[in-house]
Amino acid sequence: MSFREILESGKFAVTAEIGPPKGTDIKEMYHHIEVLKGKIDVANVTDNQSAVMRISSLAVSKIVLDNGMEPVLQMTCRDRNRIGLQADLLGASVLGIHNVLCLTGDHVNAGDHKQAKSVYDVESVQLLKIVEGMNNGKDMSGNEMKGATNFYAGAVVTPEAVPLEPQLVKFEKKVKAGAKFFQTQAIYDMEKFKSFMQYAKKFPVKMLAGIVVLKSAGMANFMNKNVPGITVPQELIEELKAAGKEKALETGINIAARHIKQLKDEKICDGVHIMAIGMEDKVPMIMERAGLL
Amino acid sequence: MITGEQKPFDEIWNMVKDFKKVLVFGCNTCVAICHAGGGKEAEILASLLRMRAAQEGVAIEIDHSAVERHCEPEFFQPVMDNVRKYDLVLSTACGVGVNLLSENIGEIPVFPAINTEFFGAVPRSGEFTELCAGCGNCILHLTGGICPIARCSKSLLNGPCGGTNSGSCEVSPDIKCAWVQIYDRLKQLNRLDLMGEIVEAKDWSKAQGPRNFKVKVLEEIKK
Numbered sequence: 410m411s412f413r414e415i416l417e418s419g420k421f422a423v424t425a426e427i428g429p430p431k432g433t434d435i436k437e438m439y440h441h442i443e444v445l446k447g448k449i450d451v452a453n454v455t456d457n458q459s460a461v462m463r464i465s466s467l468a469v470s471k472i473v474l475d476n477g478m479e480p481v482l483q484m485t486c487r488d489r490n491r492i493g494l495q496a497d498l499l500g501a502s503v504l505g506i507h508n509v510l511c512l513t514g515d516h517v518n519a520g521d522h523k524q525a526k527s528v529y530d531v532e533s534v535q536l537l538k539i540v541e542g543m544n545n546g547k548d549m550s551g552n553e554m555k556g557a558t559n560f561y562a563g564a565v566v567t568p569e570a571v572p573l574e575p576q577l578v579k580f581e582k583k584v585k586a587g588a589k590f591f592q593t594q595a596i597y598d599m600e601k602f603k604s605f606m607q608y609a610k611k612f613p614v615k616m617l618a619g620i621v622v623l624k625s626a627g628m629a630n631f632m633n634k635n636v637p638g639i640t641v642p643q644e645l646i647e648e649l650k651a652a653g654k655e656k657a658l659e660t661g662i663n664i665a666a667r668h669i670k671q672l673k674d675e676k677i678c679d680g681v682h683i684m685a686i687g688m689e690d691k692v693p694m695i696m697e698r699a700g701l702l
Numbered sequence: 703m704i705t706g707e708q709k710p711f712d713e714i715w716n717m718v719k720d721f722k723k724v725l726v727f728g729c730n731t732c733v734a735i736c737h738a739g740g741g742k743e744a745e746i747l748a749s750l751l752r753m754r755a756a757q758e759g760v761a762i763e764i765d766h767s768a769v770e771r772h773c774e775p776e777f778f779q780p781v782m783d784n785v786r787k788y789d790l791v792l793s794t795a796c797g798v799g800v801n802l803l804s805e806n807i808g809e810i811p812v813f814p815a816i817n818t819e820f821f822g823a824v825p826r827s828g829e830f831t832e833l834c835a836g837c838g839n840c841i842l843h844l845t846g847g848i849c850p851i852a853r854c855s856k857s858l859l860n861g862p863c864g865g866t867n868s869g870s871c872e873v874s875p876d877i878k879c880a881w882v883q884i885y886d887r888l889k890q891l892n893r894l895d896l897m898g899e900i901v902e903a904k905d906w907s908k909a910q911g912p913r914n915f916k917v918k919v920l921e922e923i924k925k
């Protein structure tokens with residue numbers, strides 16, 4: 410089943426990430442693909458994540474596909490103008506890549522080429538509209554194309570953004586612009602997420618909750634302080650602390666598995682998006698403990 | 703107004719050190735307000751350069767003067783005979799002034815002493831802030847009077863990105879998130895409906911140079 414079919418069938422979907430490396434040595438990346446293959450449903454391929462220059466997401470999406478896994482091509486608007494984005498969308502389409510996640514993209518200030526000129530010719534909402542147009546056989550200038558694309562388009566949302574209201578206005582625009590699925594920023598507070606889902610359920614979109622494994626209480630505190638839109642509740646920080654240094658990661662994995670299980674058992678959302686960030690090896694273990702394997 | 707800041711002194715020194723007769727030429731309008739390029743700053747810069755020349759044991763004749771504007775020929779034409787006596791004009795005007803003077807001066811180089819930055823407001827004396835980027839197609843009526851092109855780090859048109867952080871921009875806690883400000887302002891004006899509308903991709907052709915225009919009414923009168 411394709412990603413679209415999985416979500417539309419109502420099966421609880423699991424996605425994870427493949428992060429293209431900087432450089433031509435892709436042994437470790439192949440290893441991650443092997444670890445995740447057959448376990449997760451699709452792999453998002455990140456696009457110069459955090460504005461750090463790496464192998465292009467399009468090239469790695471094709472590698473993922475050739476190795477037997479369905480990719481979600483992540484596309485940011487930071488590095489390409491509307492011509493480049495559309496050209497790459499057509500390229501992806503003819504290479505057999507049919508899922509695209511439309512993002513605005515972190516500012517170059519976050520990355521390793523801080524002096525770069527940011528593009529942002531268009532942004533996430535407009536990119537979704539471009540995809541919709543191309544699915545209908547037209548480029549964004551309205552020119553008829555020889556052969557339409559057939560993308561399943563998605564976007565992101567931050568359910569715990571502060572302030573939340575402007576974020577929700579943008580979320581609704583993304584839905585209007587053609588987003589069919591959403592992958593969220595990492596969430597840790599199930600009650601808050603449930604109330605977000607009560608709101609989000611009104612829209613005809615599939616929602617995959619973002620899961621990031623907590624490696625330690627320090628990491629949780631760091632994220633609370635430095636990562637916009639992420640709040641780790643105090644009780645989870647206490648749980649990590651109580652586990653002690655040696656068992657912290659183990660506890661973090663259990664927390665992630667527990668959350669995933671709850672999201673699935675209580676039918677809170679349509680799936681999860683596990684962002685392993687260097688711990689791809691642990692994803693199958695998390696899934697096992699969540700009762701998904 | 704147009705804002706700018708003086709270039710690092712060493713960079714200026716390296717530009718002028720091989721010339722013999724240099725005029726530091728100030729502009730008394732915008733760049734004078736930001737204390738970078740008026741007659742007074744030209745005078746100070748000239749004396750600093752003379753001191754440096756003395757320290758380095760280089761013989762350069764360095765004078766200073768200023769006019770009201772470098773961006774309109776009628777302001778500098780009257781003094782051009784004097785200006786042309788030098789073998790370098792170090793202009794403290796904005797880049798517009800440097801370009802225009804350079805076009806009119808003949809075989810003498812005009813170098814910039816300031817880095818021209820943006821169209822700025824002066825919310826408080828001595829403070830300058832960018833509020834408009836001159837995009838050629840104003841949408842302030844849709845955004846509560848707050849410009850997302852100049853004031854959002856990504857020039858977004860449809861709302862905040864995921865980096866918005868308790869009112870600050872992901873780029874720096876010192877930058878306010880323009881889209882949170884727009885949201886608050888539209889709410890105050892009871893016009894949040896405006897934010898719900900999808901804004902189409904911008905026509906950036908209107909924001910890119912070279913740009914010029916003629917005032918139609920004046921053209922008619924000339925005819």
Ligand code: SF4
Nearest residue numbers: 834835837840841849
């Ligand atoms: S929308 Fe364009 S013209 Fe209007 S304030 Fe912003 S940059 Fe200036």
Ligand code: SF4
Nearest residue numbers: 854863871872879880
């Ligand atoms: S945080 Fe706000 S101001 Fe900064 S780039 Fe995002 S939307 Fe623009």
